[in-house]
Amino acid sequence: MSEEKILNDVSESEDTGYLESYIRFNDDLEKDYCFQVKVDKRYKDLLAIFSSLPIALRPNVFYHSKPIGFNVSTSPGYLTEDGSLLFSYETGMAKFLKRVSLDDKIADTIWPGQLILPVWEFNPFAFYSFIAFLICWLYTDLPDFISPTPGICLTNFMTRRAGELATYIGQHRLANALIVDLEEPVGVIGQCLFFVFHVIKVLVIFLVFHLGTFNPIRMNRFSGAKVPSDISKEQLIELGWTGSRRATPDEYKEYYRDYKIKEHGGMIQAHQAGLFDTLKNLGVYLGEGEGFNTPMDSKTTIADLCNEENDKFTLSYDYLAQLGGFFANYIEKEGIDLPETIKQFRRFGLLHSSDSVKKAVKQRKIFGDSKINK
Numbered sequence: 346m347s348e349e350k351i352l353n354d355v356s357e358s359e360d361t362g363y364l365e366s367y368i369r370f371n372d373d374l375e376k377d378y379c380f381q382v383k384v385d386k387r388y389k390d391l392l393a394i395f396s397s398l399p400i401a402l403r404p405n406v407f408y409h410s411k412p413i414g415f416n417v418s419t420s421p422g423y424l425t426e427d428g429s430l431l432f433s434y435e436t437g438m439a440k441f442l443k444r445v446s447l448d449d450k451i452a453d454t455i456w457p458g459q460l461i462l463p464v465w466e467f468n469p470f471a472f473y474s475f476i477a478f479l480i481c482w483l484y485t486d487l488p489d490f491i492s493p494t495p496g497i498c499l500t501n502f503m504t505r506r507a508g509e510l511a512t513y514i515g516q517h518r519l520a521n522a523l524i525v526d527l528e529e530p531v532g533v534i535g536q537c538l539f540f541v542f543h544v545i546k547v548l549v550i551f552l553v554f555h556l557g558t559f560n561p562i563r564m565n566r567f568s569g570a571k572v573p574s575d576i577s578k579e580q581l582i583e584l585g586w587t588g589s590r591r592a593t594p595d596e597y598k599e600y601y602r603d604y605k606i607k608e609h610g611g612m613i614q615a616h617q618a619g620l621f622d623t624l625k626n627l628g629v630y631l632g633e634g635e636g637f638n639t640p641m642d643s644k645t646t647i648a649d650l651c652n653e654e655n656d657k658f659t660l661s662y663d664y665l666a667q668l669g670g671f672f673a674n675y676i677e678k679e680g681i682d683l684p685e686t687i688k689q690f691r692r693f694g695l696l697h698s699s700d701s702v703k704k705a706v707k708q709r710k711i712f713g714d715s716k717i718n719k
Contacts, residue, residue: 364452367460367591371557372404377460379691380585382451388415389447394584399573403465405557407472412463416442417455421636423594424658425628428702429694430636431594432460435717456660459637479547486543488536501527589691597693598627632715635659650705658709671699
């Protein structure tokens with residue numbers, strides 16, 4: 346496939362094709378999912394994802410369930426050994442967040458494969474209501490000898506109700522154990538230890554909510570808001586869902602090692618092929634002005650990237666077209682599991698590449714990892 350044809354195909358796709366990008370769920374860098382977006386779509390069209398998928402996508406219950414906008418992460422990224430770009434760990438840094446309008450065309454504002462970050466609106470009512478509830482709970486559990494209102498322990502009240510429920514369902518032994526435990530007198534030291542336990546319990550509950558471990562689609566079941574309970578395959582396709590999650594650089598390094606050892610036929614063959622020397626310096630972290638931090642009007646050629654004086658790995662559609670062309674030729678080989686290979690590509694990027702791309706990556710690796718100034 347000629348380079349000219351590849352570039353023409355890319356140009357034509359601007360009007361008729363799709364663009365693959367990644368959207369971060371739950372504000373979690375390990376949940377960057379690939380979506381196929383029509384090139385004429387705008388950011389406001391992405392909002393359908395958050396009202397259609399039957400899962401909670403917000404960071405935690407203290408945020409509203411739908412984003413109010415989007416940022417594009419221009420963090421440079423991590424250049425893999427075969428010329429693909431993964432997202433580095435600075436994607437959420439303020440200096441790398443480019444706010445876009447909901448009316449902007451997606452294809453005009455991102456490179457293929459770039460990361461889009463939803464902007465979540467904090468819900469102060471939910472947060473402070475929950476904090477107030479936890480404080481009230483702790484107050485009722487104060488030791489009786491220092492409490493202004495002894496005898497109103499909410500935990501004990503809940504335990505009694507649990508005992509009544511156990512009696513109702515015929516679990517008399519359990520009910521008796523719960524009630525007897527409440528009626529036994531507790532000394533000052535015991536009350537203090539019991540309260541410390543409650544403090545720890547409340548902190549754990551807060552962390553479970555704050556970290557998103559417990560993150561239902563909605564907290565108020567009587568709010569009247571419609572929550573999707575299921576979604577069809579056709580709806581997922583319409584949303585552009587691919588089901589592929591982008592790997593982190595560390596996940597890539599681990600997978601690359603296992604993949605190449607298997608490809609070489611074992612540890613000994615891989616060692617003889619020099620794999621373990623490659624693994625010592627696998628890929629490279631890019632710096633400002635390169636990778637996804639490249640201006641959208643960049644005209645860098647593969648020849649520029651291979652230039653011995655060049656220390657910046659700047660993106661261009663010329664370079665991306667070469668990657669796409671190589672992948673298109675690769676999947677045409679016999680014995681290739683097409684669905685699995687596409688899934689692998691979306692997760693880890695290319696695991697094979699052309700000589701020119703290898704040369705460009707090798708040239709950039711000479712200058713080593715770049716440090717990002719915070």
